[in-house]
Structures are given as C-alpha cells and as structure tokens.
Amino acid sequence: MNYLKNILVTGGAGFIGSHVIRLLVKKYPDYRIVNFDALTYAGNLSNLSDIEKMNNYVFVHGNILEADHISAVFNDYDITDIIHLAAESHVDRSITDPLAFLKTNIIGTVNLMQAARKAWEKDYSKHMFYHVSTDEVYGSLGPEGYFYEDTAYDPQSPYSASKASSDHFVRAYANTYGLQTKISNCSNNYGPNQFPEKLIPLMLNNIRHSKNLPVYGDGTNIRDWLFVIDHASAIDVIFHKGRVNETYNIGGNNELQNIALVHILCDLMDQKMGKPQGSSRELITFVKDRPGHDHRYAIDNTKLTTELGWSPSVTVVEGMKKTIDWYWDNEEWLSDITSGSYMDYYKRQYSLN
Ligand code: NAD
Ligand code: DAU
Numbered sequence: 001m002n003y004l005k006n007i008l009v010t011g012g013a014g015f016i017g018s019h020v021i022r023l024l025v026k027k028y029p030d031y032r033i034v035n036f037d038a039l040t041y042a043g044n045l046s047n048l049s050d051i052e053k054m055n056n057y058v059f060v061h062g063n064i065l066e067a068d069h070i071s072a073v074f075n076d077y078d079i080t081d082i083i084h085l086a087a088e089s090h091v092d093r094s095i096t097d098p099l100a101f102l103k104t105n106i107i108g109t110v111n112l113m114q115a116a117r118k119a120w121e122k123d124y125s126k127h128m129f130y131h132v133s134t135d136e137v138y139g140s141l142g143p144e145g146y147f148y149e150d151t152a153y154d155p156q157s158p159y160s161a162s163k164a165s166s167d168h169f170v171r172a173y174a175n176t177y178g179l180q181t182k183i184s185n186c187s188n189n190y191g192p193n194q195f196p197e198k199l200i201p202l203m204l205n206n207i208r209h210s211k212n213l214p215v216y217g218d219g220t221n222i223r224d225w226l227f228v229i230d231h232a233s234a235i236d237v238i239f240h241k242g243r244v245n246e247t248y249n250i251g252g253n254n255e256l257q258n259i260a261l262v263h264i265l266c267d268l269m270d271q272k273m274g275k276p277q278g279s280s281r282e283l284i285t286f287v288k289d290r291p292g293h294d295h296r297y298a299i300d301n302t303k304l305t306t307e308l309g310w311s312p313s314v315t316v317v318e319g320m321k322k323t324i325d326w327y328w329d330n331e332e333w334l335s336d337i338t339s340g341s342y343m344d345y346y347k348r349q350y351s352l353n
Contacts, residue, residue: 003032003056008079010064010112011086013037015194016132018047019232020083025057027236032056034077036070037086038063041342046333047193064108070115079119081128083239084112087163090197091136092349094159095291105162106169113173120179130182130239131170135224135249136160137185140294147185148300149247156292174245182242184235187251187299191228191319192326196338197345199223200320203262204327205334207269207280214350217289219259222296226252227319230312237310248308251299254316259284264317268324287350 007024011017012035024033033056037043051057058077062069064086073079087105088094094101113129120127138147139154155164173179190200206213234250242248256264266280304310314322327334338346346352 001055004028004030005080006032006034006077007081007083008034008036008073008077009083009085010036011043011084012059013039013043013045013047014085014089015042015047015191016189016228016231017085018044018193019191019228020085020235021048021057022051023229023232023236025051025054029056032058032077034073034079035059036062036064036073040088041345042089042195044193044333044337046336064111065103067111067114070111071118074115074119080126081130081239082112082116083130083132083235084109085132088159090195091157091159092197092290093345094157094162096348098158098162101158101162105159106165109166110169113169113179116179117173117177121177124178124180128180128182128239128244129170129173130184130235131167132235133167133183133185134160134163135185135187135251135297135299136294137164137167138297141296141298143296146298146300147249149185149249149303156294160294171245180244182238182244183247184238185247185249185299186231186234187224187226187297189226189228189231191323192330193333194228195342196334197342197349199258199261200265200323201327201334203265204269204324205338207266207283208273208328208331210283212285213262213266213280213283214285214287215258215262216287217293219257219262219286221258221293222255222298223258223261224251224298225254225256225261225316225319226250227312227314227316227322230314233313234304234310237308238304241308243307248304249299249301250304251301252312252316253299253301255296255298256316264320265324268320272324272328
C-alpha cells in the first residue's frame with residue numbers, strides 16, 4: 001500500500017509517545033506510523049498492545065544515538081515526516097546523570113535532523129520535522145506572569161538545559177539548511193501510562209500501598225497540569241495546521257501547588273478505597289528539596305487556542321479521576337515496572353535501604 005505519509009515517531013513506547021501513536025494510527029489509516037524507540041527503562045511496548053496489530057503501525061527497536069540505523073529506517077520506510085519525542089525526561093535523573101541527557105536529548109536530536117537532511121534535501125517543502133519540547137526551557141517563574149512563545153530561554157536543570165539546546169539546534173537547522181520544523185513546548189502531563197517516577201503516578205502508587213508520600217521542600221512549587229490525551233491532540237493539530245518554523249506553547253491553565261495536588265489525590269483515593277476522608281493525607285512526608293528546584297511554571301496558550309482552535313477536552317478534576325481509575329484498574333502494568341531496575345532507582349532517590 002502507498003501511504004500518504006510515513007511518519008517516524010521517536011519515543012513512541014513512552015508515556016506521551018504512546019498516546020500520540022494511538023491517536024495517529026487510529027485517526028489516519030492512510031498514514032504509516034513507524035515507532036522508533038530504544039526501550040529504555042521508560043519505554044514499554046505494552047502501552048501500545050491495543051493497536052500493535054494494526055496494518056499502518058510498525059515498531060522498530062532503535063536508538064537515536066545510532067546514526068546509521070536512523071538512515072536505514074529512512075530508506076526502509078521512505079520516511080516523509082518526523083514527530084520527535086524520544087528523550088531522557090526525568091529531572092531528578094538528570095541531576096544524577098547529566099551526560100545521558102546531553103547525549104540522548106541533544107546528540108540524538110541532531111542525528112535525526114542529519115538523517116532528515118540527507119533524505120529530504122532535494123525538496124524540503126514536502127517534509128516536516130516536529131520537535132516535542134517542554135516549558136522548562138523558559139526557566140522558573142515567580143508568583144506572577146506566564147511563559148509566552150517569545151519568552152527568553154533560561155533553563156535551570158541539566159534536563160531543561162538539554163531540551164533548550166535541542167530546541168536551538170532545531171531552529172538552527174531550519175535557518176541554516178532550510179529544514180521545515182515545528183516546535184511545541186508543553187507543561188506537565190499526567191494520565192495513563194506515566195512511569196511512576198513522576199509525581200502523580202508515584203503518589204497514587206504509594207497511597208494505594210500506604211507508603212510515605214515524599215513531597216519535596218515545602219510543597220509550594222507550582223506546576224501547570226495537562227491531561228496527556230489533550231497533549232496528543234494538540235500535537236496532532238500543530239502538526240497538521242501549525243505554521244512552518246513556528247513555536248506553540250501547550251498548556252491547560254491548571255496551575256496547582258504540589259501540596260494542593262497531593263491533597264486532591266489523597267482525597268480522591270480515600271473515596272476510591274472507601275477510607276475515611278483525611279487518612280491518606282497522613283502519609284505526606286516533607287523530604288529534602290530537589291537541588292535547583294524550579295518554583296513555578298505557567299503557560300500562556302493563547303497562540304494555540306486562538307490560531308489553531310485547540311482546547312483541552314477535560315477539566316483537571318475529570319482528568320485526575322480518569323487517571324486514578326486507570327492506575328487502579330492497571331495494577332499489573334504498575335507492578336511489572338516497579339520491580340527490578342526501577343526499585344533500585346527509587347531506593348537511591350529517596351535514600352531508602
Ligand atoms: P518518557 O520518559 O515516558 O518516554 C521517553 C521514551 O523515549 C521512552 O519510550 C524511551 O524508551 C525512549 N527513548 C529514550 N532514549 C532513547 C533513545 N536514545 N533512542 C530512542 N528512544 C529513546 O517521556 P515522556 O514523558 O513521554 O516525554 C516525551 C517527550 O515529551 C520528551 O521529549 C519530553 O521532553 C517531552 N515533554 C514531556 C512532558 C511531561 O510532562 N512528561 C511535558 C512536556 C514535554
Ligand atoms: O513541565 C514539563 C516537564 O514536567 C517535563 O518536561 C518533564 O519531562 C516532566 O518530568 C515534568 O517535570 P517536573 O520536574 O515538573 O515533574 P515531576 O513529576 O518530576 O515533579 C513535579 C513536581 O513535584 C516538581 O515540583 C517536583 C515535585 N515532586 C516530584 C517527585 C517525583 C515531589 O515533590 N516529590 C516527588 O517525589
């Protein structure tokens with residue numbers, strides 16, 4: 001079959017990537033979606049078990065640090081477009097192992113664009129390199145203000161510095177070589193299939209098993225939360241309708257202090273487990289702060305909502321309830337990944353024996 005597009009999605013076995021792949025494979029039967037993923041600790045093919053047999057889906061086990069393999073995939077599948085999500089994504093890990101972030105997030109991104117140049121340089125106008133990035137590149141906000149698309153970059157962690165650098169490389173390739181690009185910078189995602197090193201799934205798992213809930217510092221840091229399925233729909237809209245070589249901020253206008261969010265999770269889980277209101281809150285433990293902990297992130301999403309007509313499909317409470325239900329019903333998914341290497345990481349991060 002001749003496909004209208006052959007889209008290489010990197011990092012498709014991860015949290016956000018798996019939701020992007022599901023959306024594209026189902027919505028666009030005339031596109032072939034090639035999932036290129038190294039299956040690091042964060043990659044899990046079971047995230048895609050419901051669509052893995054669909055004709056327009058292919059999985060390739062590969063690492064974006066291996067340039068020759070990327071070129072071979074371009075040839076094998078006649079890749080027309082890239083949606084690039086593969087990354088090392090956890091801030092705490094970037095503090096203990098910054099080089100891994102430099103390699104995957106910067107060199108890996110450049111490797112992909114080198115392969116794209118080679119394959120597409122005869123006519124860049126038919127091809128798109130879409131880079132999925134983060135709001136953390138803009139740094140940390142005080143109590144007022146928002147991140148806009150033209151806010152100056154000011155990354156504060158090794159993770160955000162590596163993502164900022166990759167964004168700069170993407171713009172440099174557009175400017176220097178004529179590669180057609182798009183970049184989106186999104187706020188904190190939550191939802192099904194998120195690896196339980198991140199705040200929400202970690203808290204849900206610990207509440208269920210009556211373990212301590214480690215809140216960094218005094219819990220007053222603020223994040224702007226977006227349901228992962230809404231991030232996937234924004235990527236779809238930007239990929240298809242966004243202007244070439246533009247940046248779009250993605251966020252759901254859901255700012256919450258960490259401690260307020262943890263209280264919401266505790267109370268919803270108490271209802272779910274039939275426990276007296278307030279019982280799970282007793283598990284909250286304030287622990288040593290993350291070094292260089294960004295205080296507040298908040299996205300102004302006006303460009304995306306007004307120019308492209310995107311809006312989130314759920315409120316934060318609806319999204320949290322859906323997330324809680326998913327983790328509750330998928331205990332096996334969680335126990336499969338909380339064994340082995342993840343437990344070693346968990347013990348190191350929280351100084352447990
Ligand atoms: P994740 O950690 O859940 O998944 C990352 C995926 O990339 C995994 O499947 C992993 O196997 C794969 N991968 C890692 N290194 C690779 C390599 N060298 N070669 C090929 N594959 C590799 O991450 P996520 O939370 O789904 O984030 C996806 C993207 O979205 C990242 O670029 C991240 O920076 C960005 N982002 C994430 C959030 C968030 O809240 N999670 C918000 C904004 C932007
Ligand atoms: O803003 C987008 C970013 O959001 C993405 O680019 C990153 O890939 C993603 O991991 C996320 O980064 P954060 O550092 O904000 O997410 P995390 O879930 O690690 O932490 C959310 C907040 O909760 C943060 O203020 C730190 C705090 N926290 C986190 C953990 C894991 C705790 O208080 N306790 C914890 O155990």
